[in-house]
Amino acid sequence: MKRLQQDGCGLATALNAIGGKWKTMILWEVNLAPRRFGELKRLLPGISEKVLTQQLREMETDALVRREVFPGAVQKVEYSVTPYGVSLNEAIGVLSHWGKQHEQRMAAAERNLA
Amino acid sequence: MKRLQQDGCGLATALNAIGGKWKTMILWEVNLAPRRFGELKRLLPGISEKVLTQQLREMETDALVRREVFPGAVQKVEYSVTPYGVSLNEAIGVLSHWGKQHEQRMAAAERNLA
DNA sequence: CAGTATCCAATTTGATACTG
DNA sequence: CAGTATCAAATTGGATACTG
Numbered sequence A, B: 001m002k003r004l005q006q007d008g009c010g011l012a013t014a015l016n017a018i019g020g021k022w023k024t025m026i027l028w029e030v031n032l033a034p035r036r037f038g039e040l041k042r043l044l045p046g047i048s049e050k051v052l053t054q055q056l057r058e059m060e061t062d063a064l065v066r067r068e069v070f071p072g073a074v075q076k077v078e079y080s081v082t083p084y085g086v087s088l089n090e091a092i093g094v095l096s097h098w099g100k101q102h103e104q105r106m107a108a109a110e111r112n113l114a
Numbered sequence C: 001c002a003g004t005a006t007c008c009a010a011t012t013t014g015a016t017a018c019t020g
Numbered sequence D: 001c002a003g004t005a006t007c008a009a010a011t012t013g014g015a016t017a018c019t020g
Helices: A011-018 A023-032 A037-043 A049-061 A083-111 B011-018 B023-032 B037-043 B049-061 B083-111
Strands: A065-070 A076-081 B065-070 B076-081
Touching (some): A011 B083, A023 A037, A023 A049, A023 A065, A037 A076, B011 B023, B011 B083, B023 B037, B023 B049, B023 B065, B037 B049, B076 B083
Antiparallel strands (some): A065 A076, B065 B076
16 A cells, blocks of 8 residues: 555544555454454455455554464464554544435435436 | 445445545645635645546535636636535544544554564 | 465556647 | 646556465
8 A cells, every 4th residue: 555645634644544445344344353364355255365465464564453373283363453443443433424424415416427 | 536335334435525635635625715726736736637626526526515616807716615525524533633643653663664 | 274476457646738 | 717638657456376
Protein backbone atom coordinates (compact mmCIF):
# COMPACT_ATOMS: atom_id res chain seq x y z
CA MET A 1 0.00 0.00 0.00
CA LYS A 2 1.23 3.41 -0.88
CA ARG A 3 0.95 5.67 2.10
CA LEU A 4 -0.79 9.00 1.84
CA GLN A 5 1.08 12.15 2.62
CA GLN A 6 0.57 13.48 6.11
CA ASP A 7 -2.02 16.19 6.14
CA GLY A 8 -1.68 17.71 9.57
CA CYS A 9 -5.16 16.70 10.65
CA GLY A 10 -4.44 13.05 11.30
CA LEU A 11 -6.83 11.80 8.70
CA ALA A 12 -4.11 10.51 6.42
CA THR A 13 -2.81 8.40 9.26
CA ALA A 14 -6.19 6.83 9.84
CA LEU A 15 -6.85 6.28 6.17
CA ASN A 16 -3.47 4.66 5.74
CA ALA A 17 -4.33 2.31 8.55
CA ILE A 18 -7.51 1.17 6.83
CA GLY A 19 -6.28 1.57 3.26
CA GLY A 20 -6.59 -1.46 1.06
CA LYS A 21 -9.83 -3.10 0.21
CA TRP A 22 -9.78 -5.66 2.98
CA LYS A 23 -8.22 -4.17 6.07
CA THR A 24 -11.45 -3.05 7.66
CA MET A 25 -12.89 -6.50 7.20
CA ILE A 26 -9.77 -8.17 8.53
CA LEU A 27 -9.86 -5.89 11.54
CA TRP A 28 -13.48 -6.73 12.08
CA GLU A 29 -12.85 -10.46 11.97
CA VAL A 30 -9.88 -10.53 14.30
CA ASN A 31 -11.81 -8.23 16.59
CA LEU A 32 -14.53 -10.84 16.91
CA ALA A 33 -12.01 -13.53 17.75
CA PRO A 34 -8.41 -14.48 17.13
CA ARG A 35 -8.18 -15.97 13.65
CA ARG A 36 -5.80 -18.24 11.84
CA PHE A 37 -4.51 -17.47 8.37
CA GLY A 38 -6.64 -20.09 6.68
CA GLU A 39 -9.64 -19.04 8.66
CA LEU A 40 -9.35 -15.46 7.45
CA LYS A 41 -8.99 -16.70 3.90
CA ARG A 42 -12.23 -18.55 4.31
CA LEU A 43 -14.02 -15.69 6.03
CA LEU A 44 -13.07 -13.23 3.32
CA PRO A 45 -14.21 -14.87 0.12
CA GLY A 46 -12.38 -13.51 -2.86
CA ILE A 47 -9.19 -12.39 -1.20
CA SER A 48 -5.99 -13.84 -2.57
CA GLU A 49 -3.29 -15.22 -0.34
CA LYS A 50 -0.90 -12.59 -1.56
CA VAL A 51 -3.14 -9.72 -0.61
CA LEU A 52 -4.14 -11.24 2.70
CA THR A 53 -0.51 -11.64 3.60
CA GLN A 54 0.35 -8.10 2.56
CA GLN A 55 -2.42 -6.51 4.50
CA LEU A 56 -1.76 -8.56 7.61
CA ARG A 57 1.91 -7.56 7.50
CA GLU A 58 1.03 -3.89 7.25
CA MET A 59 -1.49 -4.11 10.03
CA GLU A 60 1.10 -5.86 12.12
CA THR A 61 3.57 -3.05 11.44
CA ASP A 62 0.93 -0.57 12.49
CA ALA A 63 0.33 -2.64 15.62
CA LEU A 64 -3.33 -3.13 14.84
CA VAL A 65 -3.01 -6.87 14.96
CA ARG A 66 -0.61 -9.22 16.69
CA ARG A 67 0.80 -12.29 15.01
CA GLU A 68 1.62 -15.33 17.09
CA VAL A 69 3.17 -18.54 15.91
CA PHE A 70 2.36 -21.76 17.71
CA PRO A 71 4.87 -24.41 16.82
CA GLY A 72 3.73 -27.96 16.51
CA ALA A 73 3.36 -30.85 14.16
CA VAL A 74 1.01 -28.73 12.15
CA GLN A 75 2.08 -25.13 12.05
CA LYS A 76 -0.38 -22.67 13.51
CA VAL A 77 -0.40 -18.90 13.29
CA GLU A 78 -2.93 -16.78 15.04
CA TYR A 79 -3.82 -13.16 14.44
CA SER A 80 -5.50 -11.20 17.18
CA VAL A 81 -6.51 -7.59 17.65
CA THR A 82 -4.45 -5.19 19.76
CA PRO A 83 -5.83 -2.32 21.85
CA TYR A 84 -4.89 0.01 19.00
CA GLY A 85 -6.89 -2.11 16.65
CA VAL A 86 -9.84 -2.05 19.00
CA SER A 87 -9.84 1.73 19.16
CA LEU A 88 -9.55 2.06 15.39
CA ASN A 89 -12.43 -0.32 15.01
CA GLU A 90 -14.50 1.92 17.19
CA ALA A 91 -13.68 4.97 15.11
CA ILE A 92 -14.64 3.02 12.02
CA GLY A 93 -17.92 2.19 13.71
CA VAL A 94 -18.89 5.83 13.55
CA LEU A 95 -18.37 5.85 9.81
CA SER A 96 -20.38 2.66 9.46
CA HIS A 97 -23.17 4.26 11.35
CA TRP A 98 -23.15 7.21 8.97
CA GLY A 99 -23.16 4.82 6.02
CA LYS A 100 -26.02 2.86 7.45
CA GLN A 101 -28.10 5.99 7.77
CA HIS A 102 -27.38 7.11 4.23
CA GLU A 103 -27.15 3.96 2.18
CA GLN A 104 -30.72 4.00 0.94
CA ARG A 105 -30.42 7.55 -0.26
CA MET A 106 -27.02 7.02 -1.85
CA ALA A 107 -28.08 3.87 -3.63
CA ALA A 108 -31.08 5.69 -5.03
CA ALA A 109 -28.89 8.53 -6.23
CA GLU A 110 -26.70 6.05 -8.06
CA ARG A 111 -29.67 4.46 -9.72
CA ASN A 112 -30.98 7.78 -10.94
CA LEU A 113 -27.89 8.18 -13.04
CA ALA A 114 -28.91 5.30 -15.23
CA MET B 1 -14.52 5.69 -8.90
CA LYS B 2 -15.38 2.09 -8.67
CA ARG B 3 -17.89 1.54 -5.92
CA LEU B 4 -17.34 -1.06 -3.28
CA GLN B 5 -19.83 -3.83 -2.82
CA GLN B 6 -22.36 -3.28 -0.11
CA ASP B 7 -21.33 -5.05 3.04
CA GLY B 8 -24.40 -4.89 5.19
CA CYS B 9 -22.75 -2.79 7.85
CA GLY B 10 -22.88 0.51 6.02
CA LEU B 11 -19.16 0.94 5.92
CA ALA B 12 -18.90 0.44 2.18
CA THR B 13 -21.37 3.27 1.71
CA ALA B 14 -19.29 5.62 3.77
CA LEU B 15 -16.03 4.56 2.17
CA ASN B 16 -17.51 5.03 -1.26
CA ALA B 17 -18.50 8.52 -0.29
CA ILE B 18 -14.96 9.43 0.67
CA GLY B 19 -13.19 7.21 -1.83
CA GLY B 20 -10.75 8.89 -4.10
CA LYS B 21 -7.64 10.58 -2.91
CA TRP B 22 -9.12 14.06 -2.68
CA LYS B 23 -12.73 13.84 -1.58
CA THR B 24 -12.11 14.28 2.11
CA MET B 25 -10.05 17.38 1.41
CA ILE B 26 -12.64 18.76 -0.97
CA LEU B 27 -15.30 18.16 1.63
CA TRP B 28 -13.19 19.88 4.23
CA GLU B 29 -12.67 22.93 2.05
CA VAL B 30 -16.26 23.42 1.00
CA ASN B 31 -17.24 22.87 4.60
CA LEU B 32 -15.14 25.84 5.62
CA ALA B 33 -16.75 28.03 3.00
CA PRO B 34 -18.38 27.82 -0.41
CA ARG B 35 -15.62 27.50 -2.98
CA ARG B 36 -15.30 28.16 -6.67
CA PHE B 37 -13.76 25.63 -9.03
CA GLY B 38 -10.56 27.60 -9.48
CA GLU B 39 -10.34 28.21 -5.79
CA LEU B 40 -10.44 24.49 -5.04
CA LYS B 41 -7.80 23.89 -7.66
CA ARG B 42 -5.59 26.36 -5.88
CA LEU B 43 -6.37 25.03 -2.41
CA LEU B 44 -5.56 21.45 -3.41
CA PRO B 45 -2.09 21.65 -4.90
CA GLY B 46 -1.38 18.75 -7.16
CA ILE B 47 -4.91 17.87 -8.19
CA SER B 48 -5.61 17.87 -11.89
CA GLU B 49 -8.65 19.54 -13.36
CA LYS B 50 -9.90 16.23 -14.61
CA VAL B 51 -9.81 14.60 -11.23
CA LEU B 52 -11.25 17.61 -9.45
CA THR B 53 -14.17 17.62 -11.86
CA GLN B 54 -14.76 13.90 -11.46
CA GLN B 55 -14.76 13.93 -7.73
CA LEU B 56 -16.99 16.97 -7.52
CA ARG B 57 -19.49 15.30 -9.83
CA GLU B 58 -19.58 12.19 -7.69
CA MET B 59 -19.96 14.16 -4.52
CA GLU B 60 -22.75 16.08 -6.15
CA THR B 61 -24.46 12.82 -7.08
CA ASP B 62 -24.12 11.70 -3.49
CA ALA B 63 -25.57 15.03 -2.38
CA LEU B 64 -22.54 15.87 -0.29
CA VAL B 65 -21.98 19.12 -2.13
CA ARG B 66 -24.23 21.43 -4.06
CA ARG B 67 -23.20 23.04 -7.33
CA GLU B 68 -24.55 26.45 -8.21
CA VAL B 69 -23.94 28.39 -11.38
CA PHE B 70 -24.03 32.15 -11.27
CA PRO B 71 -24.38 33.54 -14.76
CA GLY B 72 -22.61 36.75 -15.64
CA ALA B 73 -19.98 38.29 -17.82
CA VAL B 74 -17.49 36.02 -16.13
CA GLN B 75 -18.96 32.62 -15.40
CA LYS B 76 -18.98 31.64 -11.77
CA VAL B 77 -19.68 28.26 -10.23
CA GLU B 78 -19.83 27.73 -6.53
CA TYR B 79 -19.63 24.49 -4.58
CA SER B 80 -21.02 24.39 -1.08
CA VAL B 81 -21.56 21.69 1.50
CA THR B 82 -24.97 20.13 2.10
CA PRO B 83 -26.30 18.89 5.44
CA TYR B 84 -25.33 15.37 4.35
CA GLY B 85 -21.82 16.57 3.70
CA VAL B 86 -21.69 18.21 7.10
CA SER B 87 -22.69 15.01 8.85
CA LEU B 88 -20.16 12.98 6.89
CA ASN B 89 -17.52 15.49 7.77
CA GLU B 90 -18.30 14.98 11.42
CA ALA B 91 -17.98 11.23 11.12
CA ILE B 92 -14.65 11.73 9.40
CA GLY B 93 -13.63 13.93 12.28
CA VAL B 94 -13.70 10.94 14.57
CA LEU B 95 -11.27 9.12 12.32
CA SER B 96 -9.03 12.17 12.17
CA HIS B 97 -9.01 12.26 15.89
CA TRP B 98 -7.90 8.64 16.03
CA GLY B 99 -5.21 9.38 13.49
CA LYS B 100 -4.01 12.36 15.40
CA GLN B 101 -3.59 10.27 18.50
CA HIS B 102 -1.69 7.56 16.71
CA GLU B 103 0.36 9.31 14.08
CA GLN B 104 3.56 9.55 16.10
CA ARG B 105 3.49 5.88 16.89
CA MET B 106 2.60 4.84 13.34
CA ALA B 107 5.26 7.03 11.80
CA ALA B 108 7.82 5.51 14.13
CA ALA B 109 6.71 2.01 13.18
CA GLU B 110 7.18 2.85 9.52
CA ARG B 111 10.66 4.16 10.15
CA ASN B 112 11.69 1.04 12.00
CA LEU B 113 11.17 -0.94 8.84
CA ALA B 114 14.05 0.81 7.16
C1' DC C 1 -0.83 -24.95 7.24
C1' DA C 2 0.95 -20.62 6.09
C1' DG C 3 2.88 -18.41 3.34
C1' DT C 4 6.34 -16.63 -1.36
C1' DA C 5 7.17 -15.63 -5.94
C1' DT C 6 5.60 -14.28 -10.56
C1' DC C 7 3.13 -12.43 -13.93
C1' DC C 8 -0.89 -9.99 -15.51
C1' DA C 9 -5.20 -7.22 -15.65
C1' DA C 10 -8.00 -3.61 -14.02
C1' DT C 11 -8.31 1.01 -12.08
C1' DT C 12 -6.97 5.22 -10.68
C1' DT C 13 -4.44 9.33 -11.19
C1' DG C 14 -1.96 12.66 -13.75
C1' DA C 15 -0.25 15.96 -17.67
C1' DT C 16 -1.68 18.65 -21.16
C1' DA C 17 -4.03 20.87 -24.74
C1' DC C 18 -8.34 22.67 -26.12
C1' DT C 19 -13.30 24.98 -25.73
C1' DG C 20 -17.78 27.74 -24.72
C1' DC D 1 -13.59 30.90 -15.62
C1' DA D 2 -14.88 26.23 -15.63
C1' DG D 3 -14.57 22.68 -17.52
C1' DT D 4 -13.71 18.28 -21.66
C1' DA D 5 -11.04 15.22 -24.17
C1' DT D 6 -6.95 12.29 -24.77
C1' DC D 7 -3.22 9.70 -23.74
C1' DA D 8 0.10 7.88 -20.62
C1' DA D 9 1.92 6.53 -16.02
C1' DA D 10 1.49 4.55 -11.61
C1' DT D 11 -0.77 1.42 -8.38
C1' DT D 12 -3.44 -2.05 -6.76
C1' DG D 13 -5.64 -6.25 -6.96
C1' DG D 14 -5.94 -11.06 -8.64
C1' DA D 15 -4.70 -15.97 -10.42
C1' DT D 16 -1.71 -19.51 -9.84
C1' DA D 17 2.10 -22.44 -8.90
C1' DC D 18 5.48 -23.56 -5.57
C1' DT D 19 7.81 -24.23 -0.66
C1' DG D 20 9.32 -25.16 4.42
